[in-house]
Amino acid sequence: MIRSLAELKAQAKELGPRRCVVAAAADPVTLQALSSAQKEGIAKGVLCGPADKISQAASKAGVSLDGFEIKDCPDEEAAIVAVEEVRASGDFLLKGHLPTSSFLGAVLDKEKGLRTGRVLSHIAILEPASLGRLLLVSDGGMNIAPDLVTKLDIINNAIEVAHSLGIEKPKVALLAAVEAVNPKMAETLAWAQITQMAARKQIAGALVDGPLALDLAVSEEAVKIKGVKSDVAGKADVLIVHDIAVGNIFAKGLIYLGGAKACGIVAGAARPVVMLSRADDAETKLNSIALGAVASVV
């Protein structure tokens, strides 16, 4: 079981280089991150886009293209070519320099895309100082205000990623401001429904409980004080939030104000999807690629 980002990277190295297919690779930031991952033995880059532009971007980034494969194609076809390539013989997908909407359009194309029937969702992996384990948080990145069916997809996507980290039976906390089911708080009603679905074995491979306040999700001390009985409380591996604002503000809060390290991935497609942010530091970018590599092993 992977309990830290250092262990995540070690595991990615151990798996040997996984084929990372980049859509629109003519981007210095992406090439830098991928080059580091390639040097670490985590990824082998397959670069889709115009070969001349990719060369220019590599010069600008100060990285060598030795050891990279290049699929020369026009900019506007880069996403489609990358999705085809990852379907055929790739392990995971990396978004380069193109609009998110065109990128996801290719991923979600009904005939040639990577659809699985589930929605795509973002999973942030946080390493808070002194917790001693990783926390998966979803979804603070893609689904604005998911309905019940989408919430279930989000949960199942997170459970799969947890499994790929070697967490056999992840403890999934459904977060709210309180632990009581309150008819005035819509999320607590959804969490009650989902907890009962889990009790009826409609969610596999995990222990699921909610609503739980954040302290009850992660602090065994708080569990004692409040006297809550739960297989999940105090020991959560996965934190599920009911809308993008909660997940986004919570995770960024821990990263920017709480000293947590982090990385992230988009799950729910037939292959893991890594979307780096320009605001991520080099370590976060490398960790996200390592996560893509680890999550690509089924």
Add this chain to the structure above:
Amino acid sequence: MIRSLAELKAQAKELGPRRCVVAAAADPVTLQALSSAQKEGIAKGVLCGPADKISQAASKAGVSLDGFEIKDCPDEEAAIVAVEEVRASGDFLLKGHLPTSSFLGAVLDKEKGLRTGRVLSHIAILEPASLGRLLLVSDGGMNIAPDLVTKLDIINNAIEVAHSLGIEKPKVALLAAVEAVNPKMAETLAWAQITQMAARKQIAGALVDGPLALDLAVSEEAVKIKGVKSDVAGKADVLIVHDIAVGNIFAKGLIYLGGAKACGIVAGAARPVVMLSRADDAETKLNSIALGAVASVV
């Protein structure tokens, strides 16, 4: 300007003991916290409730009642007596051992209560490690899903508390997952409206801007990378959230996973209201009483 919880406590001491009126004081936990505050010269306790029960609770808590005033009254009148007392000659109110609903019922009583025309709102004060200033977060404790008018009350309450901390022109960030106004994200629409109200000088005594993502609110580095122009971005003193879940999960996240120290207060009544939680540690309780004392100076 108070920039840390240590400075908050020092300021409370400097103000000399403020009259802290306790509703239903027969509670060991409350008496312990108040006794510490009294020893530190921060508060002078006025205990409302049955005198015999208060004595018993004090023995149980191992604290002396020397220096406390006692207003002997039946349990069911304790909240009303406390509100009367604080109106007449008290500085701030402390909730003892009684249901929150009866306590707030007395505070909000139309004739004898402490109404000001504003809603009550909870303000958490966080001291994140290494930020170098305090962050006020509201409202993660009282208003579940505030409408626009209530959001304005919440903002104005927080501005007043910031002023009491010596932050002359607090920078108020209206938080969302993104900085774009997105018609699919209701909170970003509300924040656009409120930012424009602030531009029209409908909010006094503060700089207000939103929507802002959390990184843009507190990280000057993120502001540079994203190129956002704002008087607030990167330097926020006050973080306003659009519903209780965001504020609650964000603040507890920083406390339980991010090493932040914290305290809290309820504002919007004619006097500050302190409501301690059993799960708070002794330091948090003392800091909350110090905050009540400081916020009671108008």
